Amino acid sequence: MQRSFALMPQFFENRTAAPPTMADDALIAKAIGGDRRAFGLLVERHYDFIFRTACKWCGKVSDAEDVAQDVCVKLASILKSFDGRSAFTSWLYRVTLNAVRDMQRARSRRGRNVDRYAVVAPDEYLPDQEDSAAAKELWNAVRELPGQQRDAVLLIYAEGMSHAEAGVIMGCKEATVSWHVHEAKKTLRGLL
Amino acid sequence: MSNHDEFDDKLSALNALKTPVPNEARRNQALDAAMLAFDAEQKRVTQGNPLISRLSSVFANARRNWTMDNRLTYGLGTAAVALLLLPLGYQLYTSTAITPVGVPPVTVPMQVEPTPLGGEAAKVATEEKKVEVLANGTASVETPKADAEIAADSLDNRLAGSTADAPVEEGEADLAVASPTPMAEAAPFADADAAGKPLMRQMIAPGTVAQPMTAGVQPMMEMESFAAPAEPMMAMPTDPSGDEFSKFAESPVKIVKSEPVSTFSIDVDTAAYSYVRRALTDGWVPEPDAVRIEELVNYFSYDYPAATDAATPFKPTVSVYPTPWNGKTQIVQIGIKGYVPPVTEDKASNLTFLIDTSGSMDEPDKLPLLKRAFGLLVDQLGENDTVSIVAYAGSAGVVLEPTKGSDKTKILAALDNLAAGGSTAGAAGIELAYQLAEQHKVADGVNRVILATDGDFNVGIDDPEELKTYIKGKRESGVFLSVLGFGQGNLGDDTMQALAQNGNGNASYIDSFKEAQKVLVADAGGTLDTIAKDVKIQVEFNPAVVSEYRLIGYETRALNREDFNNDKVDAGDVGAGTTVTALYEITPVGSGAELNDPLRYETDAAAATPDASAATEFGFLKLRYKLPNEDTSKLIEVPIGRDQAVDSLDKANADSRFAVAVAAFGQKLKGSNYGEMSWADIRKLAQGARGEDEAGYRAEFMGMIDMAAVLRPNVVNAAPVEDVEAIPVPVPEVVPAN
Numbered sequence: 001m002q003r004s005f006a007l008m009p010q011f012f013e014n015r016t017a018a019p020p021t022m023a024d025d026a027l028i029a030k031a032i033g034g035d036r037r038a039f040g041l042l043v044e045r046h047y048d049f050i051f052r053t054a055c056k057w058c059g060k061v062s063d064a065e066d067v068a069q070d071v072c073v074k075l076a077s078i079l080k081s082f083d084g085r086s087a088f089t090s091w092l093y094r095v096t097l098n099a100v101r102d103m104q105r106a107r108s109r110r111g112r113n114v115d116r117y118a119v120v121a122p123d124e125y126l127p128d129q130e131d132s133a134a135a136k137e138l139w140n141a142v143r144e145l146p147g148q149q150r151d152a153v154l155l156i157y158a159e160g161m162s163h164a165e166a167g168v169i170m171g172c173k174e175a176t177v178s179w180h181v182h183e184a185k186k187t188l189r190g191l192l
Numbered sequence: 193m194s195n196h197d198e199f200d201d202k203l204s205a206l207n208a209l210k211t212p213v214p215n216e217a218r219r220n221q222a223l224d225a226a227m228l229a230f231d232a233e234q235k236r237v238t239q240g241n242p243l244i245s246r247l248s249s250v251f252a253n254a255r256r257n258w259t260m261d262n263r264l265t266y267g268l269g270t271a272a273v274a275l276l277l278l279p280l281g282y283q284l285y286t287s288t289a290i291t292p293v294g295v296p297p298v299t300v301p302m303q304v305e306p307t308p309l310g311g312e313a314a315k316v317a318t319e320e321k322k323v324e325v326l327a328n329g330t331a332s333v334e335t336p337k338a339d340a341e342i343a344a345d346s347l348d349n350r351l352a353g354s355t356a357d358a359p360v361e362e363g364e365a366d367l368a369v370a371s372p373t374p375m376a377e378a379a380p381f382a383d384a385d386a387a388g389k390p391l392m393r394q395m396i397a398p399g400t401v402a403q404p405m406t407a408g409v410q411p412m413m414e415m416e417s418f419a420a421p422a423e424p425m426m427a428m429p430t431d432p433s434g435d436e437f438s439k440f441a442e443s444p445v446k447i448v449k450s451e452p453v454s455t456f457s458i459d460v461d462t463a464a465y466s467y468v469r470r471a472l473t474d475g476w477v478p479e480p481d482a483v484r485i486e487e488l489v490n491y492f493s494y495d496y497p498a499a500t501d502a503a504t505p506f507k508p509t510v511s512v513y514p515t516p517w518n519g520k521t522q523i524v525q526i527g528i529k530g531y532v533p534p535v536t537e538d539k540a541s542n543l544t545f546l547i548d549t550s551g552s553m554d555e556p557d558k559l560p561l562l563k564r565a566f567g568l569l570v571d572q573l574g575e576n577d578t579v580s581i582v583a584y585a586g587s588a589g590v591v592l593e594p595t596k597g598s599d600k601t602k603i604l605a606a607l608d609n610l611a612a613g614g615s616t617a618g619a620a621g622i623e624l625a626y627q628l629a630e631q632h633k634v635a636d637g638v639n640r641v642i643l644a645t646d647g648d649f650n651v652g653i654d655d656p657e658e659l660k661t662y663i664k665g666k667r668e669s670g671v672f673l674s675v676l677g678f679g680q681g682n683l684g685d686d687t688m689q690a691l692a693q694n695g696n697g698n699a700s701y702i703d704s705f706k707e708a709q710k711v712l713v714a715d716a717g718g719t720l721d722t723i724a725k726d727v728k729i730q731v732e733f734n735p736a737v738v739s740e741y742r743l744i745g746y747e748t749r750a751l752n753r754e755d756f757n758n759d760k761v762d763a764g765d766v767g768a769g770t771t772v773t774a775l776y777e778i779t780p781v782g783s784g785a786e787l788n789d790p791l792r793y794e795t796d797a798a799a800a801t802p803d804a805s806a807a808t809e810f811g812f813l814k815l816r817y818k819l820p821n822e823d824t825s826k827l828i829e830v831p832i833g834r835d836q837a838v839d840s841l842d843k844a845n846a847d848s849r850f851a852v853a854v855a856a857f858g859q860k861l862k863g864s865n866y867g868e869m870s871w872a873d874i875r876k877l878a879q880g881a882r883g884e885d886e887a888g889y890r891a892e893f894m895g896m897i898d899m900a901a902v903l904r905p906n907v908v909n910a911a912p913v914e915d916v917e918a919i920p921v922p923v924p925e926v927v928p929a930n
């Protein structure tokens with residue numbers, strides 16, 4: 001159960017250890033307390049991570065930049081809802097993934113024509129040159145998956161996580177993650 | 193369950209993917225935007241957590257004056273929460289043995305400054321905030337069918353743990369919620385979602401103890417999914433609760449004998465109405481503090497006789513008619529209509545647009561709408577007029593040097609070039625705007641800075657108090673300020689109101705192009721051309737005739753009795769052609785509708801009334817105003833006589849009936865303590881009073897009633913969520929499941 005007090009002993013243990021200066025935790029606590037610099041450092045430190053994640057999920061650099069900025073802005077208001085139950089990066093994954101989803105939803109709501117009218121060529125984020133056309137195809141197929149299946153597949157295969165880890169980020173149980181992966185494979189089977 | 197297959201190999205190719213290096217410029221831009229957001233966030237510290245905001249409302253006065261460091265308020269609030277929750281959290285911790293299911297303890301506990309136990313309590317507080325956010329959140333599920341299946345799956349899994357064969361029935365969740373059972377592990381997962389509703393799990397977690405309340409707060413019960421695929425939503429910027437409103441308590445019923453005089457400043461803003469309309473249209477009930485009844489009523493214009501010359505810019509109209517929601521009381525309606533200058537008189541205007549271009553403005557209902565809205569305004573300008581544009585936050589600086597109103601192409605092009613999300617913080621934006629406005633000040637014309645924002649007041653002066661003082665100072669110099677609010681989620685309605693009031697201006701909320709058209713074209717005169725300022729109303733009720741009274745709305749505009757004659761005290765301003773309406777509900781002596789019992793030792797005050805006219809008057813209305821360029825107020829006095837009264841609502845004119853219907857709507861929507869009417873009755877009353885309604889505003893209001901009726905059905909003990917005691921008093925005894 002997520003909302004557990006059984007994690008409390010850990011909490012005590014960590015209290016005794018001297019907090020490493022400028023560790024994420026310390027920065028977060030300070031930022032929540034209103035420390036502007038701490039917040040700045042924190043966001044700066046994690047921007048690349050957010051951007052890279054968004055990039056993998058959206059497949060477009062410009063979208064990823066938008067999402068990353070969104071997340072940065074959002075952090076200002078939701079950082080205080082980070083409660084230390086999971087690792088900060090896990091939490092950040094979750095925030096980023098949600099932001100990706102929000103963006104895609106918003107986009108599908110208002111105008112699918114944006115790209116169609118874009119003057120510049122769509123800045124699709126391509127896998128390295130040496131990657132085969134098949135890899136590219138795989139990428140696109142994965143990104144077309146329904147939200148949670150996509151999340152599960154990317155977390156496990158692109159980010160190399162275990163099902164349990166992915167479960168923490170997706171806010172569901174390990175078995176559910178496995179189920180999503182299973183479903184994703186079923187979907188992909190038709191496409192690949 | 194991860195059976196290895198060909199796909200694993202294929203998919204593991206994903207791992208090899210390299211991501212591009214982030215673009216430095218975009219990175220900095222994002223970081224700047226984050227800092228701006230952080231600053232804005234710090235200003236509205238108590239947002240979103242009713243627990244904390246309630247506690248910090250202890251400091252309401254300090255907050256209103258903006259003298260207290262917000263962080264301190266927050267800290268105190270948090271500390272208080274911690275103190276309250278500490279024993280509770282600890283008890284739960286010690287008395288339950290709930291371990292995570294399938295979640296490895298990868299937790300990195302937060303480093304919190306205070307004692308470990310304090311930290312734990314804070315954690316509980318955070319927990320509750322999250323629940324709150326979720327309650328407001330609009331989690332939707334992308335593939336409902338698939339998700340439903342898996343939800344069922346996981347439900348089964350879980351039930352298998354303890355009560356494997358227990359049939360899961362619809363509606364069981366309600367039972368479970370209403371009476372926490374010892375089966376803490378299994379019971380919560382019973383759930384009525386089989387019907388394919390968005391999968392929000394109802395669960396009773398001992399950690400979320402803030403839930404002993406039941407009726408009226410359904411959403412609070414719907415919490416984070418935890419075995420199910422409905423992903424927990426993070427707070428979204430569009431979360432309705434993100435908007436900030438000043439808190440106020442409804443004006444109470446007053447006894448005429450002990451408090452015969454009622455004083456308030458008029459309010460010509462209409463922001464509350466458009467905000468409410470937007471909320472209802474989007475399908476949620478606005479928070480009670482967002483519903484300012486006087487602004488709802490004043491959104492509509494009423495056909496009061498207008499004043500004839502600019503020297504006496506308005507004359508009050510008084511009428512008295514029965515209250516629709518209470519057969520024994522009466523409504524006193526006071527209406528004024530501002531003088532309308534003849535069309536031939538083309539007043540020169542000097543307008544400076546001060547436009548927020550922060551990243552958050554980059555939404556269709558913000559900057560793009562703003563551009564079109566200002567386009568409308570520019571269309572009406574002519575040779576005499578000057579326009580300048582200053583942007584702040586984002587692409588900062590003077591966007592358009594003062595330009596003749598006739599040079600529309602240039603103005604529109606400059607507007608069009610505005611882009612949200614630049615990276616430079618726009619310092620001194622407001623000073624720049626006033627500087628431009630003063631340079632091109634027109635004597636005897638309209639000098640106005642129009643601030644358009646979604647709530648980001650990072651205009652160059654950080655301290656809100658200083659900002660207000662600054663605006664006040666500029667007001668003396670004859671440059672007024674209007675504020676237009678856009679979008680939602682970040683809207684600092686309280687700040688908007690405060691700034692506009694200090695700047696002798698008005699605050700409007702633009703939720704749609706139609707509203708832009710109303711504010712900037714149809715009512716442009718009222719918005720831009722002030723004909724009287726510091727308009728105050730004072731009513732003295734006659735204790736021989738009226739035993740109790742209650743001012744409907746205007747809570748945020750109440751003045752002290754002595755302020756009425758003090759010309760230094762600022763009050764509301766009236767624009768050309770604007771109508772302002774105030775409603776009192778009065779209880780005539782002997783009607784039997786008094787809410788207060790008579791006093792045992794009181795001498796009969798009525799007998800002491802010397803004047804014979806006293807028996808024929810409900811009260812006496814006094815109104816003070818200043819002409820725009822004057823500093824001394826003028827007084828208008830009118831008795832509220834019995835001859836102005838009609839004995840049935842049907843005999844009241846349509847405008848009166850409509851106004852009172854709007855008031856009833858507002859009262860019901862915000863869960864007022866007074867005046868219960870059914871939605872159908874309100875609708876009927878308004879429907880019969882629509883009049884000509886050329887612009888269709890009243891027809892639109894009908895739609896809002898219908899929407900409200902759906903969202904907040906009649907049979908409410910509508911305790912607004914805020915009023916529910918969130919501190920759980922009866923702690924459910926949790927017996928560990930075997």
